[in-house]
Amino acid sequence: MQYNFVVLLGDIKQISAEMVIILTIVVIMLMDILAPRGDKTLLAYISLGGTLLAALVCCxxxxxxxxxxxxxxxxxxxxxxFKLMLFTITALTQLMSINYVKLRNINRGEFHALVLFATLGMLIMVSGADLLSIYLGLELNAIACCVLVAFLRQNVKSNEAALKYFVLSLFSSGILLYGISLVYGVTGEINIYKIARYLSGQQNVSHPMLHLGLVLLVVGFGFKVAYVPFHMWVPDVYEGAPISVAAFLSLGPKAAGFAVLVRIVMVAVFTLKVEWSILFSLLAVVTMTLGNLTALCQENIRRLLAYSGIAHVGYMLMGLVAAANYPQLGITSVIFYLLCYVFFNIGPFGIIILLCNKHKICEFIGDFDGLSVRSPLSAFVMTIFLLSLAGIPPMVGFVAKFLIFMAAMKAELYWLVAIGIINSAIAMFYYLRIVVAMYVRAPKPGLKINASPSLTIALAIMVGFTLLMGIYPALFIGFARYSIATLL
Amino acid sequence: MIHLFFLMFSLIAVIASWRVVAAKHIIHAVLWLVVTFFSTACLFVMLGAEFLAAIQILVYAGAIIILYVFAIMLVNVKDLDIKAHFHKHRRLAKLLGLVIFAELGLVFLQRFTFLQAKGPLAVQQAEWGGNSEVIGRLLYTDYILPFELASIILLVAIIGAVVLAITQEKRA
Structure with missing residues (x-):
């Protein structure tokens, strides 16, 4: 088809949500220059408004x-x-940042612009249909996130985290590109749908170079999604980065990475499902087990959340393995898990922000001692998030895990389910440890709640959705099922 | 004949890039990098991508290497004892490297068949008469999105560098 101006305009109309994000960035950067000494809080509200507008346009x-x-x-x-999910993640991050950036003296226009840049990269990733644009989206996201991690410039940990993140993301990009080049070498295509078409036309798809390319792709995305053994950067980055950025990183890149992985394995190389299901089942076992066991001995809540996040990725991989035999059920369970994970995983980061003030960050479990006495409401909210993370029945975390295990059972992966259930039991311990600290131990002096309206709104949204999804999960499962109907 | 040249240049590229990693002196590493870029450019010429080869030499072997040399000059490298930090894992790294290298070798030796059909670029090159013309047309038509994305990435990199390098104003 001849590519002309009319076609181009039509294409741009289809990405108007992304265009809104870009325009917002331009407005923020311009206003940042025009008001050099002023308060940058206005810019934070503009970036939030841009995200909401983009979400509306997307709808x-x-x-x-x-x-x-x-x-x-x-x-x-x-x-x-996935776009709606990413807009939610970004909006929650921005709400949580408004007060926090003032507190840490990093309230600058660039911060708000970079959050939007990172979002833009992920938006491209989730709708990317060829490996080139997926790679560029990933790189856009990685560079923006890396600068965001390093934003606390006076803080050594922040610098260390940023350097680790930078070096490892470069390294993983190299591996990813090598994988892409091998896949291109075998199939002659970089478009996911054309690769699928080429492979379905072949008699024998078992080409060693294609296998190697697939493994390298899985490794390259592994750094984004953070499964073991590519998880090394996660705890350090969560610990060193500004807290709202850590919350953003704990979900955004993971969700986008999963979207890309699902698109690649379910569409492009579905013909190799035997091979990748073995690969993912091994990764799932290692990721769950190592994540949970390491989380057991963490004192720092941010590191604990990092390892628990790794363990959760393990459960999601289990759903992906099940999807080899039952695509509909497997992928529905994975993306439903991601959707509810948005609310109850960002939540604890919000509580940490709630407890930090100019001089001190409460990030150790000991700092949460007796929170229920100081502030019953925030302790209760934290408990809801932790119980959801642990997957205790009335909470949505249980429904999500149940779906994953059900998919795996149906695919007759009994050993994987057994390991998953043992891991859930282990995970119960370290989540409940925080609950015990909040409700049983005596309160420490100097524990203060630093609530701001924006943070309160963010927490209210997250608690609301966590409860709503727990009470009426069918609505959201239905949405997940609807969204994959045409993919498979 | 063409296979011989291909083998020669790719061998040079592989050996030079190994030297980049293994070089004890950081300036030597940069110089070996120049060799790698040149042999890659030769491979591009052999594939009929003259424009890409020229860009490879102009941008990489030219501009980027100069940037590296400046960076090395500004940072006093003598203070860094690079070797000591990595000595701990040296054996393991060598072993793993060898394993991966052997795996790659096995894969490539097993079936040394590449696609024989010419890619879309070569076809259009014949039609539009020229290397840079094809690239220019494709960049502004089929690959307009990746092209614009690359420019956004560069913008982010510039903003990021400014954010990280700028001196923070002191506030009470």
């Missing part, structure tokens, strides 16, 4: 599924689902 999508920019991107239900 006006008319349901037509098509590939745009000569197959570089695709607009479909799957991308729509």
């Amino acid at each position: 006006t999508w008319n349901g037509v599924e098509q590939s745009i920019f000569s197959g570089a991107l695709v607009v479909d239900r799957f991308a729509f689902f």
